[in-house]
Amino acid sequence: MGSLDIGIDLGTTKIIIHKAGAGVLLHEPAVVAINTKDNSIIAVGEEALRMLGRTPGYIVAEFPLRDGVISDHVMTEILLKHCIKRACDSLIIKHRVIICVPSEITDVEKRAVVEAVVNAGGRKVFLIDEPIAAAIGAGIDISKPKGNMVIDIGGGTTDIAVISLCGVVVSQSIKFAGDKVDEEIIKYISSKFKISIGKKMAEQVKKEVGNLYKPSHDIKTSVKGRNLLTCYPQLVTVSECDIYEAVEEFGEMIVEEIKKVLDQTPPELASDIIETGILLTGGTSLMKGIAKLIEERTGVKTTVADDPIGCVSRGTSLAFDYVDILQTGFTSETHI
Numbered sequence: 088m089g090s091l092d093i094g095i096d097l098g099t100t101k102i103i104i105h106k107a108g109a110g111v112l113l114h115e116p117a118v119v120a121i122n123t124k125d126n127s128i129i130a131v132g133e134e135a136l137r138m139l140g141r142t143p144g145y146i147v148a149e150f151p152l153r154d155g156v157i158s159d160h161v162m163t164e165i166l167l168k169h170c171i172k173r174a175c176d177s178l179i180i181k182h183r184v185i186i187c188v189p190s191e192i193t194d195v196e197k198r199a200v201v202e203a204v205v206n207a208g209g210r211k212v213f214l215i216d217e218p219i220a221a222a223i224g225a226g227i228d229i230s231k232p233k234g235n236m237v238i239d240i241g242g243g244t245t246d247i248a249v250i251s252l253c254g255v256v257v258s259q260s261i262k263f264a265g266d267k268v269d270e271e272i273i274k275y276i277s278s279k280f281k282i283s284i285g286k287k288m289a290e291q292v293k294k295e296v297g298n299l300y301k302p303s304h305d306i307k308t309s310v311k312g313r314n315l316l317t318c319y320p321q322l323v324t325v326s327e328c329d330i331y332e333a334v335e336e337f338g339e340m341i342v343e344e345i346k347k348v349l350d351q352t353p354p355e356l357a358s359d360i361i362e363t364g365i366l367l368t369g370g371t372s373l374m375k376g377i378a379k380l381i382e383e384r385t386g387v388k389t390t391v392a393d394d395p396i397g398c399v400s401r402g403t404s405l406a407f408d409y410v411d412i413l414q415t416g417f418t419s420e421t422h423i
């Protein structure tokens with residue numbers, strides 16, 4: 088009989104539902120569009136993302152989790168229910184669910200997420216720390232008495248953790264990740280080129296010419312926006328070196344936080360990390376040069392996991408193997 092265990096990565100930018108053996112059941116942007124006249128749901132996921140910034144006044148399309156915290160509880164619940172229903176084809180079957188939520192959300196918000204999953208058909212719900220899920224999903228055997236440093240750089244938060252024996256030994260979470268990089272690019276283009284661009288354009292620029300290590304003047308891309316002085320649409324060309332000015336501080340901040348965590352790491356685990364290296368997961372670890380920057384500054388071999396965006400969701404569904412032994416990885420659970 089097929090298992091009813093599913094894992095959910097509820098991220099700031101996207102939601103992925105994964106089932107061990109079956110793979111990804113759903114991968115959608117974490118966006119909901121609502122008609123405020125009658126509170127009806129107009130779209131969820133990809134379709135709602137296409138509406139962002141393009142809706143008439145009575146339609147609200149938004150990311151209910153922003154900067155790594157829940158900014159809208161009702162929308163978050165709608166998002167979860169809708170996605171679980173779509174992925175699992177039924178709300179009646181009672182699943183066991185392991186869910187990963189942004190580390191900065193409060194205990195009250197965590198309970199709200201657990202309740203939303205229960206209302207959507209979860210029989211028993213576990214919350215898991217993002218670095219633990221990322222490590223499991225990246226194929227690390229977290230049960231060994233060996234130190235591993237995992238850094239998940241997502242959209243809203245960067246989570247840095249040293250893991251050993253199924254637990255987080257030292258960790259640090261900052262609300263500074265891919266979304267803030269996009270904001271810095273928007274500010275930079277506005278101040279240097281006097282052009283206003285939207286979030287989607289900024290993200291595209293980041294993916295094309297964002298480079299945190301030895302940026303080049305020759306790698307360029309076109310940026311479309313609105314001239315702030317004339318108000319007419321305008322096209323400008325920006326290089327990796329231009330965008331480096333906007334993203335450099337982000338790189339420095341990540342390196343600073345890693346150093347703080349390494350400072351607090353017990354010596355035995357620190358020497359393990361020299362051997363095992365630093366593993367990067369999360370979408371922002373795909374940013375060009377980030378691994379090289381960290382490796383050069385810390386002196387520790389740094390690699391980006393295979394499929395870094397999928398690591399956490401894969402880890403949530405594989406974590407059922409660890410349910411009995413995980414100590415600090417699970418922060419809460421519920422039964423109905």
Ligand SMILES: Nc1ncnc2c1ncn2[C@@H]1O[C@H](COP(=O)(O)OP(=O)(O)OP(=O)(O)O)[C@@H](O)[C@H]1O
Pocket residue numbers: 097098099100101155188189240241242243244245264265266290293294297368369370371372373374375395396
């Ligand atoms: N190729 C790429 N280059 C740079 N950034 C990228 C790339 N691909 C995705 N990203 C960024 O990764 C971020 C999303 O990562 P991820 O899916 O891990 O976040 P999340 O899990 O939703 O957020 P969080 O864990 O912070 O709640 C976005 O900011 C996105 O722009």
Ligand SMILES: [Mg+2]
Pocket residue numbers: 096097098099217239241242369399
């Ligand atoms: Mg994430």
